[in-house]
Amino acid sequence: MNEKNPESEPHRIDDINRRLYDRRYESHDISRHNLSHDDNSVPSAWESLSNTAQNGKRTPIMKLIFICALIFCVGAIVFMLISLSQGRTSVSNDNIKLTSVGKQFIDAGEDVGYRLTITNKNSVPLELVDLVLEYSTTSNVVPGRGIERTRRTIGTILPRQNVEEEFDIVLYGQEGDERYIKASLEYRIGGSNAIFVKEDTFNVSIRSAPVVIQINAPDSVVTNQPLTFSVDVRSLALSTLNKTLVRLEYPSGFQFDSAEPPPTSGTTDWVLGDLAPGASHLITIHGFLVGNVGEEKTVTSTIGTFDESNRELLTTIYGSSSHMMKLEKPFISAVLSINNSIEDKVIVDESDAINVIINWTNSLPTKVSDVRITTKMQGGLFDAKTIRVQNGRYDSNTGVITWNQDTQDELNTLEPGENGTSNFFFNLNPIVNTTTGGIIRSPRMDVSVDIRATGSDGTIYTAQDVDMATILINSAxxxxxxxxxxxxxxxxxxxxxxxxxxxxxxxxxxxxxxxxxxxxxxxxxxxxxxxxxxxxxxxxxxxxxxxxxxxxxxxxxxxxxxxxxxxxxxxxxxxxxxxxxxxxxxxxxxxxxxxxxxxxxxxxxxxxxxxxxxRGHTTQLMGDTTQNDGLVVE
The missing domain is CATH 2.60.40.1170 (Mu homology domain, subdomain B)
Structure with a gap:
């Protein structure tokens, strides 16, 4: 296969040049064609853009932009003119200044000396001005109560005018309470019915309460022992406190017995009425506190103003006090065991013999001497003729069983932690009187233990009802x-x-x-x-x-x-x-x-x-008119 070499072929320019100078070259006529002529006239001047198709589509958008810009400019000018024309009649809350002056720390019942200055820095007057003062008189114990409101009409406050108002405000509360005074300025401006408000708040701290209320009670008590404590009330106010009431809140396990003076309502409220400056009252309460050894019990007392329509509500709290008492073991603990049960309630049958054991222990860290333990039985169900006391004595005149150093040698002196027992026995009386037919309904009897002893320092310790138990008797x-x-x-x-x-x-x-x-x-x-x-x-x-x-x-x-x-x-x-x-x-x-x-x-x-x-029935007749031995015969 023959391949052509591009470099071996004559260039076309060289070929033309050869033919141009070649004597033997003969020219040939080439037929020509005429080109068609289009008459395209060219304008001699620039035409309007609206005459072109492309510009025709853009023209409405440009007009809209131009119109909007024109309206904005006109609006801005109008707004500026209106603002300039009305600038002299506009009012700003920032141009109204409320300045509160008074005592920031007061004693409860003291006048705050509150003064409020109103300054109008606006160029127009404030019309129909009212000043509303609101302040709290209570610790907000009762929601929605204890709020005082005062409205004072001011009238018109001219531009650049200062108005000063003074108020007599007396606040009450407990030491450390915070009170607020809120001032609200209500006003109108010319040509408007709208009410505008400017506010300011002034805080006051109470340094001391108008009344001192104090609980006098022991720090520790023996459970289920008689407890006496008192509540001392003294007025420190400079003026009379009206409609005062003392309310106590007892801890769980407290059993109210009596009080001097007696409560006005229930067992918790004492109405003192109007409390004059310097007046004092003493309330003494008697009761029992029951609970587990080691428990802490708190009693709280409060004095305040009661609501006439509902004395359950204290609208103003003047003061309160709390006292915590811890339950401790008695100096000598005693546990009753009745027929081998140490429960508070023991169930027996009428025919049961009752065995009572008193387990006692010296709980003090020091020794005690001349210990006397006494037991009382109440309910009249025991048969006194059947009582047998070991190392003790039963007094039929008082119904009391006593153990002391004369009857039980161990009770002469008890070292710390020393323990022992004392016990007695008895039978129950019949529940039904077979002679009269009388019945003791729901029979029960109570057994209690009292203890008395002398401490190593000569202190006489006494404890009543150190332990108690109830005996319930089943129906026969x-x-x-x-x-x-x-x-x-x-x-x-x-x-x-x-x-x-x-x-x-x-x-x-x-x-x-x-x-x-x-x-x-x-x-x-x-x-x-x-x-x-x-x-x-x-x-x-x-x-x-x-x-x-x-x-x-x-x-x-x-x-x-x-x-x-x-x-x-x-x-x-x-x-x-x-x-x-x-x-x-x-x-x-x-x-x-x-x-x-x-x-x-x-x-x-x-x-x-x-x-x-x-036992079951037999062939021996019982309760029949015929009597026989029931033996089977042939």
Whole structure:
């Protein structure tokens, strides 16, 4: 394949040059064509932009911009002219100055000496001017109360004029309280009905209260011991304080007993009325403070002005005081144990013997001597003839049991932490008087311990009711049973005494009594042996008596039983018919007709379950008109 070399080929210019000077070159005529002629006339001058298509589209936007600029300029000029023409009648709050002058620290009840200066720096007058003064008279204990408002008409304040107003303001409160005085200037300007306001606030601190109220009470007390404390009120005010009231707030566990003078309302409020300068009052309160050892209890007293329409509200607080007391152990602690229970309430049955043990301990860091322990029993349920005291003495005249160094050697001197016991026994009196039929309803008795001793420094220590316990007595729910053959509501057949191989019918008779307290959910149950047949006859029909063929149990659902049933009112009774066919092996014996009989219910007074169990019925007649030994014969 032959490749061409561009450098070997003659250049076209060289070719033209060769032909130009070549003698043998012959020229050729080339036909030519005429070009068409367009007549495009060219204008001799610039035309308007509006005549061009492109400028025609931009013209409305430019006009709009121009018009807006023109309107803005005209508006600015008009606004400037109006502002210049009205500048002399405009009012600015910044050109009104309120200057408050007064005492920033006062004693409660003292005049603040408040003065307010109003300066109008505007070029126009302030018209229909009112000055409103607002200040707090209380600690805002009651929302919406204790606010004083005063309105004073000023009239017109001319340009560049100063107006000075003075007010007599007396403020009350507790030491350290802050009070404010708020001044509001209300005004109008010419040609306007709008009300404009300029405000200023002035703060005042109270250096001292107008009344001193103080609680005088011990720093530590023994729980459940008599407590006496006082509230001392003294007026330091320069003027009379009207409608004053002292209110106490007791701690939890405080039990009010009495006071001198007595409270005006309940146990917390004392109305003192008008308290003159220098006047004083003393309130003494007696009570008990109960709680756990180590607890801190605070009592608070407050004096203020009460609301005439509602004395529960204190509109102004003049002063308050608080005092904290700590509960401590008694100098000798004592714990009562009744029938091995140290609970505050001990439940016993009427038939129980009562064993009381006093466990005592010297709680002081020093020894004590000549210790005397006394116990009182209240309620009249104990049988005095049965009281037995170990190492002590019972005084039947006062009903007090005493242990001292004469009866118990350990009580001569007790070292710190030394402990011991003192105890006694007694039985209870019957709840039901079988002679008169009288019943002691809701029976209870109280046992308390008092202690007296002499400290190593000769101080006499006394403590009342160091420990107390209440004994509640369950109702006596009893069952009286009978086995009948000749009597009862049913027709009974068979031989008595029963004979081997012969059917003998019996009537079971149950009679329920209830003594002191109402009971609920009373149920009586008994089980029938296999040789005894349930005959399905019961009386009266009003009683709910059922028999379960699977368990062979008789159940009498009695429900609630009132106190006194069987004593002051008729007993609850029920009858049931059964039969037995003795076998030859029963000859010479007295077979059982039922198993043990159980009567149970809930005592609604003691909240305890009471239960009575009796031996079951036998073929031996009880309560019947016919008597026999119930032995089975051939």
């Amino acid at each position: 729910l009893t069952l009286e049973q009978g086995t009948l053959h000749s009597s009862g509501p049913f027709a009974i057949t068979g031989q008595v005494p029963p004979s081997s191989g012969q059917i003998t019918m019996y009537t079971l008779h149950w009679k329920v009594h209830n003594s002191a307290n109402p009971v609920s959910d009373a149920v009586l149950t008994a089980h029938l042996p296999t040789e005894v047949t349930w005959l399905g006859r019961t009386s009266p029909n009003s009683e709910n008596i059922t028999y379960n063929t699977e368990t062979r149990n008789i159940t009498w659902n009695m429900g609630p039983i009132n106190a006194g049933v069987g004593f002051s009112t008729s007993a609850r009774e029920a009858y049931m018919a059964v039969s037995i066919t003795p076998s030859s092996t029963d000859v010479g014996t007295i077979p059982y007709l039922t198993g043990d009989i159980t009567l149970s219910a809930t005592d609604t007074y003691t909240k305890q379950q009471v239960t009575t169990t009796k």
